[in-house]
Amino acid sequence: MPTHRLAVRNFLDGPALTPADLTMVFLVREDGDRPDRPMPTIVVGEIPKSVHELAALGIRSVKIFAGSRLRDARASQSVSSHGLMMRAIRQVKETEPGIAVMTETCLCSHTDTGECFLTSCGAPDIEATAEVLGEQAVAQADAGADIVGPAAMIPGTTAAVRAALDTAGHTDVAIMPHLIFNSALYEGYRTTMGAAPASGQRAFQIAPGRADQAVQTGLGFVREGADMLLLEPALFSVDTLLRLRKLCAAALMPFSVSGEYQRLTSDGDVRPLAEAFTMLKRAGGDRIITYGAVEIARRL
Numbered sequence: 001m002p003t004h005r006l007a008v009r010n011f012l013d014g015p016a017l018t019p020a021d022l023t024m025v026f027l028v029r030e031d032g033d034r035p036d037r038p039m040p041t042i043v044v045g046e047i048p049k050s051v052h053e054l055a056a057l058g059i060r061s062v063k064i065f066a067g068s069r070l071r072d073a074r075a076s077q078s079v080s081s082h083g084l085m086m087r088a089i090r091q092v093k094e095t096e097p098g099i100a101v102m103t104e105t106c107l108c109s110h111t112d113t114g115e116c117f118l119t120s121c122g123a124p125d126i127e128a129t130a131e132v133l134g135e136q137a138v139a140q141a142d143a144g145a146d147i148v149g150p151a152a153m154i155p156g157t158t159a160a161v162r163a164a165l166d167t168a169g170h171t172d173v174a175i176m177p178h179l180i181f182n183s184a185l186y187e188g189y190r191t192t193m194g195a196a197p198a199s200g201q202r203a204f205q206i207a208p209g210r211a212d213q214a215v216q217t218g219l220g221f222v223r224e225g226a227d228m229l230l231l232e233p234a235l236f237s238v239d240t241l242l243r244l245r246k247l248c249a250a251a252l253m254p255f256s257v258s259g260e261y262q263r264l265t266s267d268g269d270v271r272p273l274a275e276a277f278t279m280l281k282r283a284g285g286d287r288i289i290t291y292g293a294v295e296i297a298r299r300l
């Protein structure tokens, strides 16, 4: 069948990437904190302008990461209604209530260790961690979050977050846990957010060679009550995406992480990133979460 004529190629091309496929990432920093970091950051006061722009471009969601200046062993700031995350959520929602606000629900930007969990006697305290994550999710939902994102990779934490949200009356807030492979691509993020683990590793993340464990962990999150799954790094988890697509009905959201953004845009050209996301859409990714959402949407 001759399909190389330009009109036929254009006719058959697609489905193309659209701004609605993309979720913009905000790494929020406090006013007065230094802006010179590996990854772009934003202060709360800049959120309205940015949200107006992305909404005008057709982007319909943002994923927010925000830490605390004050770090302690209890991650106490992570549950404060005055915390940076809560202020950022409220600012997005006040600007554009129709934008879906996703959060990261984790402790690594709030603990003095940079670990995603609380520690007791030198070991992860799973029970205490699950409780704080539940409280954090409720605080985020109280501030207006639509989709919370448990990211510690600890079994049971998605169920704990669901239970805490329901008890607080937030039965309509969705949960999108992070399904995370161990990766060297998180350095830019960790340096930017001050969230490098003191232990030097994230023991609950999946080793890259463990294909079945990745799929089973994702299915376990769904059984715990996940409505959607975030997969990271996006380009290094496509096999897992394809397998989960056949095994569960949850929406699957590749997260293109800091190292992917840095490397694929190092020459200032966002087209390679857009190509990668076209592939992720082709592969069945429901939406794509990316630091490049606004830059790509401007070009589409």
Ligand SMILES: NCc1[nH]cc(CCC(=O)O)c1CC(=O)O
Pocket: 104, 106, 108, 116, 151, 152, 180, 185, 186, 187, 188, 189, 190, 195, 202, 256, 257, 258, 259
């Ligand atoms: N707390 C988990 C988490 N939340 C965001 C990232 C990385 C995101 C990125 O690199 O853009 C990670 C991974 C990690 O720190 O191990």
Ligand SMILES: [Zn+2]
Pocket: 106, 107, 108, 109, 115, 116, 151, 152
């Ligand atoms: Zn974490």
